[in-house]
Amino acid sequence: MNQLLRLIFIIIALLASPLQAGVVVIVNSENATSDFSQRQLVDLYMGRDLYFSNGEMALRLDQSPTSKVRHDFYKNLVGKSVAQINAYWARLLFTGRASPPQVISDSEGVLKAIRNNANAVGYINESELAPGVKVVARVD
Amino acid sequence: MSTRFWQSLPFQTGCSIALGSILLTLVLSISVYNSTVETVIDDSNHRISQLISTVEISAAIAAYLENNELGLDITRGLIRNDIVSGVILHSESGMRIISGSPFHFKDNDVLLFPLVSPFMADEKVGGLFVKPNQNNIDAQAKKTAELHVVTLAVHSLMITLFVIFLVNSRLTKPLMKLAGALHKIEPGSDERLQYPKQHMNDEIGLLVRDINQLLGSAKNTLEGERRLREYVETLEKQTRKEAERDPLTNLLNRRSGERAIAKALKKSEADNTRCAILLIDLDRFKPINDTYGHEAGDQTLITIADRLTNTLRKSDIVIRWGGDEFLIMVRQGHSDLKINVVAEKILQALAADIAINDTVRESIGASIGISLYPEHATDSALLFDLADKAMYRIKRSGRNGYSIHEPAGMKSQA
Numbered sequence: 001m002n003q004l005l006r007l008i009f010i011i012i013a014l015l016a017s018p019l020q021a022g023v024v025v026i027v028n029s030e031n032a033t034s035d036f037s038q039r040q041l042v043d044l045y046m047g048r049d050l051y052f053s054n055g056e057m058a059l060r061l062d063q064s065p066t067s068k069v070r071h072d073f074y075k076n077l078v079g080k081s082v083a084q085i086n087a088y089w090a091r092l093l094f095t096g097r098a099s100p101p102q103v104i105s106d107s108e109g110v111l112k113a114i115r116n117n118a119n120a121v122g123y124i125n126e127s128e129l130a131p132g133v134k135v136v137a138r139v140d
Numbered sequence: 141m142s143t144r145f146w147q148s149l150p151f152q153t154g155c156s157i158a159l160g161s162i163l164l165t166l167v168l169s170i171s172v173y174n175s176t177v178e179t180v181i182d183d184s185n186h187r188i189s190q191l192i193s194t195v196e197i198s199a200a201i202a203a204y205l206e207n208n209e210l211g212l213d214i215t216r217g218l219i220r221n222d223i224v225s226g227v228i229l230h231s232e233s234g235m236r237i238i239s240g241s242p243f244h245f246k247d248n249d250v251l252l253f254p255l256v257s258p259f260m261a262d263e264k265v266g267g268l269f270v271k272p273n274q275n276n277i278d279a280q281a282k283k284t285a286e287l288h289v290v291t292l293a294v295h296s297l298m299i300t301l302f303v304i305f306l307v308n309s310r311l312t313k314p315l316m317k318l319a320g321a322l323h324k325i326e327p328g329s330d331e332r333l334q335y336p337k338q339h340m341n342d343e344i345g346l347l348v349r350d351i352n353q354l355l356g357s358a359k360n361t362l363e364g365e366r367r368l369r370e371y372v373e374t375l376e377k378q379t380r381k382e383a384e385r386d387p388l389t390n391l392l393n394r395r396s397g398e399r400a401i402a403k404a405l406k407k408s409e410a411d412n413t414r415c416a417i418l419l420i421d422l423d424r425f426k427p428i429n430d431t432y433g434h435e436a437g438d439q440t441l442i443t444i445a446d447r448l449t450n451t452l453r454k455s456d457i458v459i460r461w462g463g464d465e466f467l468i469m470v471r472q473g474h475s476d477l478k479i480n481v482v483a484e485k486i487l488q489a490l491a492a493d494i495a496i497n498d499t500v501r502e503s504i505g506a507s508i509g510i511s512l513y514p515e516h517a518t519d520s521a522l523l524f525d526l527a528d529k530a531m532y533r534i535k536r537s538g539r540n541g542y543s544i545h546e547p548a549g550m551k552s553q554a
Contacts (some may be wrong), residue, residue: 043260048205078259091198095209120437 022126023073024110025137028118036137042078044121046088047098052119060101061110061122069107073123076139141273149312154304161296168292180281184223184272185251191221192253192268200255201316203231209275215239218270225273231266235547243271314344322351331355354501386460388438389445397459401469401520404457405513408471415513416479418468420486423505423539425464428496436496440504447449449487452482467524483508483542491540507534508542516545 025041027033032054036044043049050057055057063070066083089100104110110122115132123139145151192199195214202211215227219240226240251270257263314336325331332352339345342473384396392400401417408415422444429437439477442466448458448466453473461467470482486508493501509531512521526545 037262039260046204046259080259088201091201092205092207092210095207095213097207097209098205 021053023069023076023123023139024034024126025123025139026114026129026133027119027121027136028114029132029134030118031121031134031136033136038077038137041137041139045077045101047092056115056119059117059120061113061120062101062103063107063123064103064107065104065111067106069123069125073139149315150304150308151534153307154300156504157303158296158300161292161300163199165289165296170287172176172288172292173281174286176284177277177281180277180284181272184277184280186270187223188251188270189253191218191272192251192414196253196255197258199229199253199268200258200265201233202229202237203255204257204259206231206233206235208235208237211235211237212239216507218268223273224270225275226271228269229266230269232264233277235266240271242366245269247271249274288448299505308445311344318348325355327355328359330359369426385518389441389460391445391449391458391460391466394459394461397457397461397467400457400459404471405518405520408513414472414477414515416470416477416482417511417513417523417527418470418479418483418486418542419461419509420463420466420468420490420506421508421531422490423507424502425504428502428504432496432500440494440496443494444490444504447492448486451485451489455515468525470518477511479510479544483510487540487542503539507531507539509534510542510544511546516547 025036031052033052040049044058045060050060052058063073065086071082074080074082078085080088089098092098104113106120107124107128110124111128111130111133113119114122122134126135126138129135190199195217198210199214200201201207202214211229213239215229216239218224218227224240226238226243228243228245229235229237245252249272251272253268253270254264255266255268257265317336318333321333325333332355333348335345335348339348365474384392386393391397425437430439441460444466445458445460448468452458452468452470455473457469459467459469468486470479471478487506490506491503492502495501509527509529511517511526511530513523516524516526530543530545535540537543
């Protein structure tokens with residue numbers, strides 16, 4: 001009985017795991033930053049603090065507005081929908097001071113941009129991780 | 141009758157009410173103003189809260205990002221509302237954006253709205269200080285208070301006028317009418333106030349009832365007094381008469397008779413006329429008194445007196461001189477005084493039978509002595525004396541006759 005329950009649990013976990021894969025924040029593996037707190041991440045992506053701890057300005061990368069990863073990222077990070085985040089930036093657009101992260105169409109592009117720029121920061125599905133980048137935060 | 145207007149009941153009542161309502165209005169106005177100011181401040185604060193809630197997210201973003209442009213846009217927008225005079229938007233890390241008239245954020249009336257991070261609900265990113273527009277609040281409070289005061293004043297005025305009208309129509313008019321009617325009523329008369337129809341059962345009706353009762357008792361009192369006066373007058377008249385008249389025969393008594401004769405003599409002297417004094421003594425009166433009793437005697441005297449009065453003229457004086465003596469003064473009329481005729485008439489009258497009782501009749505008879513004025517004397521006492529002497533003469537010589545005084549000692553006998 002007990003063994004049967006455990007087996008069922010494992011099967012469910014296996015089935016669910018690819019769907020539930022977390023979103024990870026990545027930087028160039030040469031970037032000195034080892035990890036971000038949630039607050040640092042929020043301030044970075046919402047345009048409050050655009051600098052790494054070493055004083056270098058971060059190049060923030062966003063994914064396609066329709067992508068699931070972008071939806072998950074903002075939902076998990078600040079509890080807001082993509083549309084709400086768009087509204088946020090739209091509100092700030094006229095001030096000319098704050099700008100949203102640069103949009104890259106897919107995870108491949110994000111990985112490529114990070115590998116090429118030591119100060120770039122982006123997010124992808126954990127399952128899409130590839131060499132040349134390092135995870136500095138998990139957004140669950 | 142008429143009262144001056146400012147002394148009238150309606151005016152005085154109206155004045156009192158007006159004064160009271162003015163005081164009340166003043167007191168109420170102050171409290172109304174104070175509560176109005178509070179209400180207006182509450183209202184203004186509520187509106188400011190609503191206003192802030194519409195810009196809260198933007199303000200939080202501005203504070204979060206320390207974005208001056210966005211912050212300025214918000215604060216400028218806020219002071220465009222006439223309920224706000226000044227706004228400070230500050231962020232935790234030191235940004236300060238000030239719009240409108242400057243103020244100190246520690247002022248009592250300043251409202252503080254804390255701003256939290258748009259992304260992390262537990263992170264405070266700054267705040268909004270809002271200074272409400274005091275002028276606007278004052279103006280609005282004043283306007284509302286003025287409206288209240290005017291309403292109160294109009295209300296008071298209406299009530300005052302209404303009370304004046306009521307007092308006038310319900311109290312003064314009926315009272316004036318009563319006063320007028322009462323004025324016309326003579327004390328002691330049978331007139332009474334009419335009951336006013338509308339005031340049958342109220343205090344005015346009661347007043348009318350009491351006044352009518354009073355009029356009634358006044359009438360009774362006056363009537364009683366009048367009766368008493370009449371009674372006293374009758375009594376006085378009777379007393380006077382009793383003093384002058386002999387109670388039995390109702391002829392003049394001796395005292396008042398002497399007075400009347402003295403007066404008559406004076407008049408004769410002035411008119412130059414003649415008079416005669418006749419002293420009459422009843423011949424057989426004592427035996428009747430002795431035989432048939434005093435009552436019969438009294439009755440006889442009354443009869444004699446009546447016969448004398450009837451025989452003589454009204455202007456002659458008939459006196460009960462005492463006991464069974466009578467004295468008469470006969471005055472000269474238009475013609476000569478014919479004393480003999482008079483004396484004969486008297487004798488005849490007294491000689492007639494008198495009914496003593498149902499069966500007995502007696503003739504009394506009299507002796508008369510006569511003196512004449514002014515031939516014998518001019519003094520009444522002397523005239524009486526001469527008449528008395530003449531009367532005794534006739535008594536001695538056989539009674540039932542008359543004798544005139546004879547100065548020369550001559551005798552005359554009928």
